[in-house]
Amino acid sequence: MSDDSRPDADADLNAAALAYHETPRPGKTGVEITKPAATQRDLSLAYTPGVAEPVRRIHADAQAAYRYTNRGNLVAVITDGTAVLGLGNVGALAGKPVMEGKAVLFKRFADIDVFDIEVDAETPEAFIETVVRIAPTFGGINLEDLAAPHCFDVEQALIERLDIPVFHDDQHGTAIIIAAGLLNALELQGKALADARIVVLGAGAAGIASIKLLIELGADPQRILTVDRRGVIHSGRDDLNRHKAEIAVETDRRSLEDAFQDADVFIGLSGPDLVTRAMLAAMAPRPIVFALSNPVPEIRPEVAFEVRDDLIMATGRSDYPNQVNNVLGFPFIFRGALDVRASRINNAMCIAAVHALKDLTREPVPASVLEAYGLDALTRGPDYIIPKPLDPRLRDTVSAAVAKAAIASGVARA
Numbered sequence: 001m002s003d004d005s006r007p008d009a010d011a012d013l014n015a016a017a018l019a020y021h022e023t024p025r026p027g028k029t030g031v032e033i034t035k036p037a038a039t040q041r042d043l044s045l046a047y048t049p050g051v052a053e054p055v056r057r058i059h060a061d062a063q064a065a066y067r068y069t070n071r072g073n074l075v076a077v078i079t080d081g082t083a084v085l086g087l088g089n090v091g092a093l094a095g096k097p098v099m100e101g102k103a104v105l106f107k108r109f110a111d112i113d114v115f116d117i118e119v120d121a122e123t124p125e126a127f128i129e130t131v132v133r134i135a136p137t138f139g140g141i142n143l144e145d146l147a148a149p150h151c152f153d154v155e156q157a158l159i160e161r162l163d164i165p166v167f168h169d170d171q172h173g174t175a176i177i178i179a180a181g182l183l184n185a186l187e188l189q190g191k192a193l194a195d196a197r198i199v200v201l202g203a204g205a206a207g208i209a210s211i212k213l214l215i216e217l218g219a220d221p222q223r224i225l226t227v228d229r230r231g232v233i234h235s236g237r238d239d240l241n242r243h244k245a246e247i248a249v250e251t252d253r254r255s256l257e258d259a260f261q262d263a264d265v266f267i268g269l270s271g272p273d274l275v276t277r278a279m280l281a282a283m284a285p286r287p288i289v290f291a292l293s294n295p296v297p298e299i300r301p302e303v304a305f306e307v308r309d310d311l312i313m314a315t316g317r318s319d320y321p322n323q324v325n326n327v328l329g330f331p332f333i334f335r336g337a338l339d340v341r342a343s344r345i346n347n348a349m350c351i352a353a354v355h356a357l358k359d360l361t362r363e364p365v366p367a368s369v370l371e372a373y374g375l376d377a378l379t380r381g382p383d384y385i386i387p388k389p390l391d392p393r394l395r396d397t398v399s400a401a402v403a404k405a406a407i408a409s410g411v412a413r414a
């Protein structure tokens with residue numbers, strides 16, 4: 001536990017959040033009708049007898065579902081509730097506010113409709129079967145808040161069994177935003193990814209996927225120290241699952257404190273208040289600290305900046321600068337994938353998203369963004385390493401980059 005835990009810091013916000021969720025009607029989403037339904041004629045078209053004709057067309061050719069139903073713009077946000085934010089295994093039902101929240105973001109930022117689905121599954125196999133059985137309803141599947149290690153096998157099985165995009169947001173969405181923000185932050189700090197000593201706290205869904213993407217982008221695997229509840233993941237450990245074993249390194253460092261010595265980058269994908277002032281003080285000059293655990297980061301920015309003023313800091317939250325959060329990814333990645341009816345979301349599409357996000361911070365920020373965040377100016381720098389979620393340019397820029405990559409890599413079908 002950090003020496004700076006401030007349990008009451010969010011008390012007012014938490015009270016406001018309950019009121020927001022409860023009134024004027026419980027929850028955050030509803031269903032709307034998109035066709036006229038006012039007359040006898042309308043009902044004859046919407047329902048029987050007229051509805052039989054699209055049924056016949058889809059029965060003859062499954063692709064017709066994209067023409068006559070909402071499938072092509074409908075994504076399932078599905079969880080089993082095993083790793084809800086950093087709150088842990090709270091179960092399917094308690095995860096529902098987060099899934100409704102993801103639905104809000106899909107709609108608000110990319111005009112994608114979502115059904116949130118919370119599955120009480122006794123086993124990963126039961127979860128997989130459930131998703132496969134309901135997949136005909138959807139144009140894409142966004143897996144959310146499934147814990148490691150079962151999340152890896154669940155995603156892989158669903159990719160193999162379904163011909164629509166399946167994307168575990170906490171893995172790839174998070175990895176994409178981290179990579180974009182980190183590349184910008186490293187450049188601003190005068191450091192190179194290949195030389196950077198990186199500490200990742202958390203070897204779960206988000207941690208493992210982020211490490212893999214950073215290595216693909218040029219990080220040196222030997223310079224990445226990953227830490228879980230038992231300490232540094234080193235090759236002498238005999239308690240590692242195969243995903244952790246893949247990222248184990250030869251090192252004599254054992255504790256999180258050891259790992260922090262001279263580190264250039266810290267990426268927290270673990271839990272609240274796990275990083276101390278002493279750990280930050282031990283980092284190399286001009287460090288980068290991504291404390292991304294939600295809702296409470298591994299260390300709060302106000303504490304970190306008390307320790308040192310040469311760092312670039314990001315959290316996963318909306319109420320600090322530099323929000324490194326997968327909200328910057330999943331709406332636009334699915335928009336791009338759905339627009340070209342991609343059969344999957346592949347690596348090329350993820351890397352295209354990284355570069356689109358990274359490069360957007362070099363462009364002048366629209367006035368609407370400044371207004372939404374109450375800012376006079378915003379230019380690429382320590383407080384602006386990643387675009388703001390309310391930036392309207394994200395929809396065109398990131399989605400277009402993803403769609404182009406889908407076409408170029410041969411997975412687009414429209």
Ligand SMILES: NC(=O)C1=CN([C@@H]2O[C@H](COP(=O)(O)OP(=O)(O)OC[C@H]3O[C@@H](n4cnc5c(N)ncnc54)[C@H](OP(=O)(O)O)[C@@H]3O)[C@@H](O)[C@H]2O)C=CC1
Binds near residue numbers: 205
């Ligand atoms: N900002 C963003 O966009 C995102 C942030 N996150 C955040 O990342 C965190 C992890 O999410 P996710 O990967 O999905 O969850 P997982 O359950 O898959 O993984 C959690 C990992 O964190 C480690 N961990 C948890 N508590 C501690 C602790 N006290 N000390 C050391 N390690 C610890 C676990 O260690 P062990 O393996 O030993 O159990 C595990 O490796 C959450 O807080 C979540 O909110 C996730 C996705 C996106």
Ligand SMILES: CC(=O)C(=O)O
Binds near residue numbers: 084145294325327
């Ligand atoms: C942001 C997110 O998906 C998480 O914290 O799990």
Ligand SMILES: [Mg+2]
Binds near residue numbers: 085144145169170
């Ligand atoms: Mg999540």
